[in-house]
């Protein structure tokens with residue numbers, strides 16, 4: 677591979693076990709800052725972030741406690757006036773999430789994306805207001821174990837050519 681960004685994209689993995697090394701707040705906020713250059717319609721910047729503290733984290737009762745991640749963040753997508761705009765917000769925050777994951781990965785840090793935050797009782801624990809979508813809860817840390825790549829379908833099989 678010659679292009680660095682292709683290498684960063686293709687070597688990112690979902691990480692489920694972390695070692696004890698901390699991550700400085702200045703680091704993860706820098707990745708969030710970079711993530712905010714994601715495309716977003718009408719520049720509405722629909723992302724919001726919750727930093728999960730120890731009390732809230734314990735209440736979530738995640739099966740592995742997010743693999744022992746030193747940092748746990750929640751990504752929210754803002755409410756919208758219409759279903760179409762709401763979908764667009766979720767799309768933009770998903771772009772934000774991927775930017776964030778890649779920035780962290782480039783610094784040697786992995787993430788565990790858990791979708792459990794969308795469940796009603798977890799929304800309540802997180803204090804998520806009505807109309808917001810929970811995009812994910814992200815455990816963040818230095819990988820204790822990096823799994824093998826999960827092979828993808830060759831992209832040619834996904835391309836349809838219209839006349």
Ligand SMILES: Cc1cc2nc3c(=O)[nH]c(=O)nc-3n(C[C@H](O)[C@H](O)[C@H](O)COP(=O)(O)O)c2cc1C
Nearest residue numbers: 688689690691788789790791792811812823825826
């Ligand atoms: C919207 C979304 C939700 C996900 N939720 C979970 C989850 O709840 N638990 C989990 O183990 N992985 C979750 N993942 C991670 C996927 O399982 C993972 O990305 C996939 O297996 C591919 O592996 P890779 O990220 O290492 O390439 C989620 C990913 C996305 C995009």
